[in-house]
Amino acid sequence: MDTKKEVFPVVHWFPGHMAKATRMIKDYVKKVDVVIELLDARIPRSSANPVITEVVGQKPHIIVLNKVDLADAKATKAWTEFFTAQGITVLAIDSKTGKGKKQLVKAVERLSKPIIDKWTAKGIRSRSVRTIILGIPNVGKSTLINSLAGAAATRTADKPGHTRGQQWVKIGKNLELLDTPGVLWPKLEDxxxxxxxxxxxxxxxxxxxxxxxxxxxxxxxxxxxxxxxxxxxxxxxxxxxxxxxxxxxxxxxxxxxxxxxxxxxxxxxxxxxxxxxSAKLGLLTLDAVDEEPYYTDGEDK
CATH class of the missing domain: 1.10.1580.10 (Conserved Hypothetical Protein Ylqf; Chain: A; domain 2)
Structure with missing residues (x-):
């Protein structure tokens, strides 16, 4: 069986609510100090929304590889090294069990320290550090927030994109998280x-x-x-x-x-x-670090 060449048209869509959510996220990013981008560890490249990369700008940025319990451990290590080589803070977690959540809080605190120091130097009264969790639908944002908050702080649904509303969630004394809707990008070319x-x-x-x-x-x-x-x-x-x-x-x-x-x-x-x-066919990571994208016209761009 030829596993390299066959790629078939799958989906062409960009629902109106996705366009609206993208605009909202651009507004929300302006209000936070640190951005957490949640990726699916099974598909780190496929689940990386280029819209998010665009809106993050120069904000401190953490990439979190979620659902590591369903991914291949060697592949997760390779992806961690890939992002680290780009100077990006990266963590591998399992939001369902809470594995890695303490490291995530510490990473946010570390990246926000220069911001707090700047407030202090200017004599500004320190406030809670504000962060946002961004990611595509069904990547586990609400589950992660629930785990960090220690309670069902956000409402979740079985269908992707069905977390409703946005809210700040207090994490400890000095950290606030903002939940957002999952967002796909305008055109799924790959x-x-x-x-x-x-x-x-x-x-x-x-x-x-x-x-x-x-x-x-x-x-x-x-x-x-x-x-x-x-x-x-x-x-x-x-x-x-x-x-x-x-x-x-x-x-x-x-x-x-x-x-x-x-x-x-x-x-x-x-x-x-x-x-x-459900991982009954093994722990698989579908995206390889060295894999080239495949576009609808069959030509890399």
């Missing part, structure tokens, strides 16, 4: 990245081409998790000759049959997608 956003749940399941997304996921699973894939679905080598053959085989193994012995392909696709998202 269709490989678009597919990976769909695979991980950043894009709602009802707005993308499931067939195209799963074709790419199956190719990547065959390349990165061949043994796990074969073991979980009791496959043979002959089943891996193409994504169509593989999908049909998994559908039959999982009993996704309709009248006439035909496989319900959509049902099979959703089984595989759920298995991937």
């Amino acid at each position: 269709q490989r990245a678009a597919a990976r956003l769909a695979m991980t749940g950043a894009i709602s399941d009802d707005v993308y081409d499931l067939e195209a997304v799963m074709k790419q996921l199956l190719m990547q699973l065959t390349e990165q998790a061949r043994d796990v894939l074969m073991a979980r679905y009791k496959l043979k080598e002959e089943h891996l000759v193409s994504t169509d053959t593989l999908l049909d085989a998994i559908g039959r193994k999982r009993g996704c049959l309709v009248s006439g012995g035909v496989v319900d392909l959509d049902k099979a696709r959703r089984i595989i997608l759920n298995d991937y998202r």
Whole structure:
């Protein structure tokens, strides 16, 4: 199976609420001292919103790789080294368990110290350091804030982008966090990245081409998790000759049959997608540090 060349159009969208959220974020960034950018550790490049990079400007900036419990540890280390080499403070955390949250608070305090010192030098009464957590939908912003606050400080929803409203959340004596809506960018030119956003749940399941997304996921699973894939679905080598053959085989193994012995392909696709998202197919990082983007016209820009 050729895992390198096939990339299919997945999604072209930019809902109105995303455009509005981008404008709001630009306004909010002006009000904070330190910016925390939350990325999905499974897709650090695909989940990095260029709009966020644009609005951060010269503000102190921390990149947080979340959901490390679902990502490959070696890949997370490589991405940490990649961002560190650019002079960016980077932390790997698991917001669900709270792993890494103390280090995050310390990093915010360290980056904000020059700001506090400047206030002191000018005789300005010190206030709480204000920070903002930015990221795409479903990357775990509200879960992280809840973990830091020690209580359900923000309302969350199962669907990406459904955290409602914005609010300041007090963290200890000297830190305030502002929650924001998840924001995708104006044009998803990199269709490989678009597919990976769909695979991980950043894009709602009802707005993308499931067939195209799963074709790419199956190719990547065959390349990165061949043994796990074969073991979980009791496959043979002959089943891996193409994504169509593989999908049909998994559908039959999982009993996704309709009248006439035909496989319900959509049902099979959703089984595989759920298995991937719940790490039943192993701890996988889909973005590689040295991987080039793939644009819709097939040419790198």
